[in-house]
Amino acid sequence: MPQGVPQTVPDDGLTTRQRRQQPVLAVHTGDGKGKSTAAFGMAMRAWNAGLRVAVFQFVKSAKWRVGEESAMAALGEIHNEQGIGGPVEWHKMGQGWSWLRANADVADDHAAAARSGWDEIARRLAEEQHDFYVLDEFTYPLDWGWIDTDEVVRTLVDRPGRQHVVITGRRAPAALVDAADLVTEMRKVAHPMDAGRKGQKGIEW
Amino acid sequence: MPQGVPQTVPDDGLTTRQRRQQPVLAVHTGDGKGKSTAAFGMAMRAWNAGLRVAVFQFVKSAKWRVGEESAMAALGEIHNEQGIGGPVEWHKMGQGWSWLRANADVADDHAAAARSGWDEIARRLAEEQHDFYVLDEFTYPLDWGWIDTDEVVRTLVDRPGRQHVVITGRRAPAALVDAADLVTEMRKVAHPMDAGRKGQKGIEW
Numbered sequence A, B: 001m002p003q004g005v006p007q008t009v010p011d012d013g014l015t016t017r018q019r020r021q022q023p024v025l026a027v028h029t030g031d032g033k034g035k036s037t038a039a040f041g042m043a044m045r046a047w048n049a050g051l052r053v054a055v056f057q058f059v060k061s062a063k064w065r066v067g068e069e070s071a072m073a074a075l076g077e078i079h080n081e082q083g084i085g086g087p088v089e090w091h092k093m094g095q096g097w098s099w100l101r102a103n104a105d106v107a108d109d110h111a112a113a114a115r116s117g118w119d120e121i122a123r124r125l126a127e128e129q130h131d132f133y134v135l136d137e138f139t140y141p142l143d144w145g146w147i148d149t150d151e152v153v154r155t156l157v158d159r160p161g162r163q164h165v166v167i168t169g170r171r172a173p174a175a176l177v178d179a180a181d182l183v184t185e186m187r188k189v190a191h192p193m194d195a196g197r198k199g200q201k202g203i204e205w
Helices: A016-020 A035-048 A067-082 A110-127 A139-143 A149-157 A174-179 B016-020 B035-048 B067-082 B110-127 B139-143 B149-157 B174-179
Strands: A025-029 A053-057 A088-092 A132-136 A164-168 A182-190 B025-029 B053-057 B088-092 B132-136 B164-168 B182-190
Touching: A025 A035, A025 A174, A035 A053, A035 A067, A035 A132, A035 A164, A035 A182, A035 B035, A035 B067, A053 A067, A053 A110, A067 A088, A067 B035, A067 B067, A110 A132, A110 A139, A110 A149, A149 A174, B025 B035, B025 B174, B035 B053, B035 B067, B035 B132, B035 B164, B035 B182, B053 B067, B053 B110, B067 B088, B110 B132, B110 B139, B110 B149, B149 B174
Parallel strands: A025 A164, A025 A182, A053 A088, A053 A132, A132 A164, B025 B164, B025 B182, B053 B088, B053 B132, B132 B164
Antiparallel strands: A182 B182
8 A cells, every 4th residue: 555645744844746755764674584575575666666776785695696686687687688677786795795806805804894885885875876775684783883883874864865775684773773764673473494494495595 | 594493393204305395375464564575575586486476466456556566577578588487477456357358247346356366366276376376465355354264274274286375464364374384574663654755656666
């Protein structure tokens, strides 16, 4: 029901259209499934709207290619070849970000790698390089103190133009939650892992 | 962290591999965002694994084409043309299901249209026509009593082969939640609608 009627109309001097054009900062947190999957679903939707999509994965191994990455890559190729949808970039911290020339200095230092990832995102936000950012599992380096949450929140709140940002992961810091326009907690009610199952291709990744 | 270690190993006489091959019945419920989006994200992943994907939308207007539908259609074309991924079908109740020859008899009767949709899904499950089903906003016709929940649960529990089913919508009936392998509640923490914003293309649809 996306075209719902707003519950309140703020006294901010903006028209509905101006308000609608505001960029969204979304956080998917909680212990349940679907945090990243919903973010990638949003990325698929953003692609369809012609937005420039960039995904930054902060934790998953670089060796481990999720199904969404392959599918988004396929959509990115459709853009490149047919001009449909938007361009897609997918970056993984794993064994070193793709934009780093020498990965050796950060490969064994996960904290440094995470900071390097955030520095690059901050640069791209300043340059308005993309329209839709997924910062997947970005709450962990914040939670672990590897990246300064206050600096991140300041940068996100002050980001120029019309750039949407979706951040996923458990234990989202309170300051980030407070700054976000849209926060969803995915709460686990039941999960097959509890019944001794392991993941399976096409379902879990 | 999909490759997690199971918390318990059930005494069901199955090997881990047999257990892993079990089809999943998932429910995304709650008042928060991301229920359908996470289901479509899972569909994208299933497509990548070569599964035959079918989406059935029970409520959204047929006039209203969500970004995910266009993106999944693009992925389906990649399958048809290049043999990559799986085939994709997308059916909407809206102004009448595509498989109905004469829509006139159900167009004005939403309860009849919903039952017709479920009857078709039950047929396809019996024939193992797809590998991955999204029953989007299917909880509403159950909640409203248009479709018998016990019959649905029985059909889902007894479905043959290895067919995954994801059901989305608020107020999932207890019997459905009990029967599901994976239940996630999307809980709203903050939403821009509350601040008087309306939806925007690429973000909300």
